[in-house]
Amino acid sequence: xxxxxxxxxxxxxxxxxxxxxxxxxxxxxxxxxxxxxxxxxxxxxxxxxxxxxxxxxxxxxxxxxxxxxxxxxxxxxxxxxxxxxxxxxxxxxxxxxxxxxxxxxxxxxxxxxxxxxxxxxxxxxxxxxxxxxxxxxxxxxxxxxxxxxxxxxxxxxxxxxxxxxxxxxxxxxxxxxxxxxxxxxxxxxxxxxxxxxxxxxxxxxxxxxxxxxxxxxxxxxxxxxxxxxxxxxxxxxxxxxxxxxxxxxxxxxxxxxxxxxxxxxxxxxxxxxxxxxxxxxxxxxxxxxxxxxxxxxxxxxxxxxxxxxxxxxxxxxxxxxxxxxxxxxxxxxxxxxxxxxxxxxxxxxxxxxxxxxxxxxxxxxxxxxxxxxxxxxxxxxxxxxxxxxxxxxxxxxxxxxxxxxxxxxxxxxxxxxxxxxxxxxxxxxxxxxxxxxxxxxxxxxxxxxx
Numbered sequence: 452x453x454x455x456x457x458x459x460x461x462x463x464x465x466x467x468x469x470x471x472x473x474x475x476x477x478x479x480x481x482x483x484x485x486x487x488x489x490x491x492x493x494x495x496x497x498x499x500x501x502x503x504x505x506x507x508x509x510x511x512x513x514x515x516x517x518x519x520x521x522x523x524x525x526x527x528x529x530x531x532x533x534x535x536x537x538x539x540x541x542x543x544x545x546x547x548x549x550x551x552x553x554x555x556x557x558x559x560x561x562x563x564x565x566x567x568x569x570x571x572x573x574x575x576x577x578x579x580x581x582x583x584x585x586x587x588x589x590x591x592x593x594x595x596x597x598x599x600x601x602x603x604x605x606x607x608x609x610x611x612x613x614x615x616x617x618x619x620x621x622x623x624x625x626x627x628x629x630x631x632x633x634x635x636x637x638x639x640x641x642x643x644x645x646x647x648x649x650x651x652x653x654x655x656x657x658x659x660x661x662x663x664x665x666x667x668x669x670x671x672x673x674x675x676x677x678x679x680x681x682x683x684x685x686x687x688x689x690x691x692x693x694x695x696x697x698x699x700x701x702x703x704x705x706x707x708x709x710x711x712x713x714x715x716x717x718x719x720x721x722x723x724x725x726x727x728x729x730x731x732x733x734x735x736x737x738x739x740x741x742x743x744x745x746x747x748x749x750x751x752x753x754x755x756x757x758x759x760x761x762x763x764x765x766x767x768x769x770x771x772x773x774x775x776x777x778x779x780x781x782x783x784x785x786x787x788x789x790x791x792x793x794x795x796x797x798x799x800x801x802x803x804x805x806x807x808x809x810x811x812x813x814x815x816x817x818x819x820x821x822x823x824x825x826x827x828x829x830x831x832x833x834x835x836x837x838x839x840x841x842x843x844x845x846x847x848x849x850x851x852x853x854x855x856x857x858x859x860x861x862x863x864x865x866x867x868x869x870x871x872x873x874x875x876x877x878x879x880x881x882x883x884x885x886x887x888x889x890x891x892x893x894x895x896x897x898x899x900x901x
Contacts, residue, residue, distance in 0.1 A: 458487045461790060462544060462558035463527075464534045464726075466492035466520060468500075468776045469757030469783035470564035471845070476787035478526050480796055488527040489556065491534050491546050495520050498587060499844055501776060502851070504627065506590035507597075508634025508814060509641075509865060510858045511851065513587050518846045530556065534565065534726055539750055560752045560790050563739065564783060567721035567758040567774065571878055576697035578879040581717040584627060592876045593716060595867040597635060598642060600713055602867075605648040615711035617654045620702050622694055623718035624660035625668060629677055630812055631718060632658045636684055637814035642865040657687040657710060664690060668773070669809050672826040673819045680817045680828075717878055721774065723759045735761035735771060743801035745786045754790065756782035765803050777806060780843070810836035 461477060463470045470490060477488055496517035505511040520529050532548035544556045569583050582596070583589050597619060604616035619639075621632045636656045643651055658665070658681065665681070665688060666674040681688055689704070694715075696703040702710045723737045732747060733740040738761035739747060745762060747753040756762070757779035761771040772778045785802045792799040810820040810832070818832040820839075827835060837855065841848050 458484065459559035459794065460487045460489060460557065461560040461562065462556060463488070463490045463562040463564060464537075464544065465563070465565040465724075465757075465759075466490050466494075466497050467564060467566040467757060468497075468779035469566070469760075469786075470562065471497040471518065471520075471524075471783065472780045473562055473564060473756065473783035473787045474524050474527050475845070476784045477791065478524060480787060480791040481794065482796075483526060485791075485794055485796065486560075488524075489530060489558075490520070490524070490527050491530045491532060491544065491556070492520070493531065493533055493549065495529060495531065497845070499840075500585070500627075502840060502844075503584070503587070503590045504630040504634045505812070506587065507584070507593040507631060508638045509594050509863050510634070510637075510814075511854050513591055515847050515851045515854060516590075517587060518844070523846055530554070537561070537563075537726070537730060539730070539732075539753065542752075560793075561754065562783075562786055562790070563726075563747075563753070563755040563759055564757045564779075565724035565726050565759050566779075567723055568725065569717065569878055570720040570722045571717075572719065574694055574696065577694070577715075577717060579877060580697045580699055581622070581715045581878050582876055583878045584631060584716055584718050585721075586876075588871045589876045591868075592871040592873070593631075593635070594638065595869055595871065596714060596873075597638060598865060598867040599869075601639065601642055601646065601649055601654075604653075605646055611711065613649070614653065614655075615700060616713050617649060618657065618710060618712040619655065619714045619716075620657045620659065620710060620712050621716045621718060622659050623720065624658050624662065624665040624688070624690070625718065625720070626666065626809070626811060628658060628660070628716075628718035629665050629681070630814075631716065632656050632686055633681060633684075633813040633817070636681075636686055638863070638865065641863045644862070645865070651685075655687060656685070657689065657712075659689050659692050659694060659704070661691060661693045661705075666811065669811075670821055670824075670826070673809065673811060673821055676826075676828045677811055677813060677819045680813050680819075721758065727759055738771065744789050744799055745782060745802060746789070752793075754786045756786045762802055765801070766805055772802075772804075773806075775806070776843075778804065810839050812836045 499516045502516045532546045535547045536545040546554045600616040604613045607613045664674045665678045693705040739755040745754045758774040764770045764772045789799045808821040812818045818836045820827045820832040820835040
């Protein structure tokens, strides 16, 4: 079909919160003949990241956090792979598929929603010895690894080795790290019911952050109760402390302490996907600069949303909206609405959204939340947290409720499958899917070519 008569192609790169909800909104706003919808993504599902700590804790089946793209986006064509380069003038996108082959896709409208990757910082040993926590594979691996360390601790007659294997360090006391340490502590507590040589007193969970409080990005009325819950459970919370080195059997801290451990999970932070660096477009702190309608300046048919976009915050002039799932989801919808308006369906609108509050699930019956700025803790917060996730989850709701109910009335299954190899979840490889060059090798190649 010639370029003049074919349907305009809307290419969405990335099916995270922003990309998925952009496509969902486009399918609802546009009739089939109005546009061809294509998405580039390394998996055939959208990962519901907020529930990933529950996968690591063993309370949710991994499939529950995977929203199938084929089943929920019936009009969208999926291209499995990573976007390797974008030519804005030729309106093409080079995609490396899951088998390493390069393909070129043309587009009429481009929506960049590639999200973010783990921020490694320049800490020796982190890339080689720390575990990432952004994917289903990493969530499964963390659960298996924790259970394996308990098993090996039981088998060891060396007190020092037993202590190191029973010590689990989580770096980063933000949303993910705080929930992960809470779920992990609950997992080991239940696992020890069936073991006799390792006691709860021997198991240590340590949460580290350079900030002066846990959940530093949230209201203090949430961080205070959350820290209180963790400390009451025996979690060793160390604030204003950073990691200076990670080895295969030790984590060294900025205060001079050394923690013998076989487990360091890295939840420090994220940065925009490396694809942004090669576009040659204006950025703010690594994020693409866009206007209030989510358009990239001087490229009216290019949009960006989510973690990769520096979207002006109309309620805080001079600032960009924070990198949260709440904003990403709504920005994806806003981009879809404005693209549909360009095609003659609806009216464009600027992006405006205030945070409606946050929920932090702390496992068991504990949680903190501030819906509509009203601080809650305990069971009321737990109900709000789970209700929010059920409303925000695009699929699998009945299955999630079934898993939660089962976890409430029955003991958690604590078995390890060993399906995910450790080499696939090291931070040196974790953010590089099929066809993508690891950061270290890419940096080396850039140096050599210069």
